[in-house]
Amino acid sequence: MAANVHDAAPVAHHFNNLQQQHDAIRLGIWLFLVTEVLFFGGAMCAYTAYRIWFPKEFEAGSAALNVGIASVNTFLLLASSLTVTLAVRACYDGQQKLVQFWLGVTIILGSLFLALKAREYYLDFEEGLVPSRKLVSPQQSSMIGEGAALAAPKYAFVQSLERALHHAGYPTEGVDLFRVQLFFMFYYILTGLHVIHMLVGIGLLGWQFFLAKFGFFRYPARYIYIEVLSVYWHFVDMVWIFLLPLLYLAGPHHFGQVISGLQQAFGLSQ
Amino acid sequence: MVESPHHDHNAHTGDIHEVASVTSSLTTFAVLAMLAILALVVGFSNLGEIKVIISLTVAATQSLVLSLFFMDLRRADPLIWLVASSGVFWVGLMFLFIITDYLTRHIAVL
Secondary structure (H helix, E strand, O other): OHHHHHOOOOOOOOOOOHHHHHHHHHHHHHHHHHHHHHHHHHHHHHHHHHHHHOHHHHHHHHHOOOHHHHHHHHHHHHHHHHHHHHHHHHHHOOOHHHHHHHHHHHHHHHHHHHHHHHHHHHHHHHHOOOOOOOEEOOOOOOOOOHHHHHOOOEEHHHHHHHHHHHHHOOOOOOOOHHHHHHHHHHHHHHHHHHHHHHHHHHHHHHHHHHHHHOOOOOOOOOHHHHHHHHHHHHHHHHHHHHHHHHHHOOOOOOOHHHHHHHHHHOOOOO | OOOOOOOOHHHHHOOOOOOOOHHHHHHHHHHHHHHHHHHHHHHOOOOHHHHHHHHHHHHHHHHHHHHHHHOOHHHOOHHHHHHHHHHHHHHHHHHHHHHHHHHHOOOOOO
16 A cells, blocks of 8 residues: 555665665754854854944843743743654654654744744834834923923934833943944844744644654654754754843843743733 | 564664663753753843853853754764864854954944
């Protein structure tokens, strides 16, 4: 029957044996990851140069971020790294149902990460923490009163950042608030690239889940694909491990902000 | 048409590589979670300028544990080790030359 065609792991004609084929697949994913390291490395190198030039601005930008969501997301990603490893083990043992289960759990954990990340972007946008050259007229600013007509227009970003930093209890003296936009450019680009990698990972996990669910593959014959996928997923986790201290924990923070950040995320704050 | 009994993994996967046991994976996860807690403790502390150095050291340790145990680099072939270490080497070169260049120029804007 056709179903049995996949029982044995097929060896492509250009390989001598399955071992050589597996070694080539592993080499392929690691070569790909080297290009990824250089890709993220380039962005982080630019970050390093600017942070050395403008340390106060970077710390101020970091102080305005939601560390509650970032902390929870760290553990969600670590847990998903564990579950994808358990999927590889299940695959190796030929336990088809367990492969599906652990792939499914990994997809759920990854999606939870993305849902929280989306919520975080929404809150950032709502707070006005988006780089722009938009000006707010004095009537719209908080200086409504007698002298309002004389007040100069202000950058919308600066006004929003002032509010966010005041809320975080961060002193703004000596900080060029307009330049904090530089930090936010890095924040959006680095986290955005990470999100794209997460989406690709979830897509690939979903595809393997589909294949496992409908019995296209008989494990453990095809376990190498799950192994290679797990290596990619771990790499995405590794990128986050560096983004956490560089973006979220660069400024002064305290544990209380984890609670207040989560309250804000779930709409429980005022 | 052979039904797959699972007494000999290598015969089925056609691969001499071993895969981490469930216990080993759970241990790795526990270590990584501890390091993540440490990263947060450092991040929420008031260590001043050396905070970033300590944070990045913790992150590098986490990456090492992750790559050795979860990505299974410890059982990988010498060729994979060569590829992985060349990645670290190249990214190191990139940082070295770009940062030394930028920091020894006249400061950009003041």
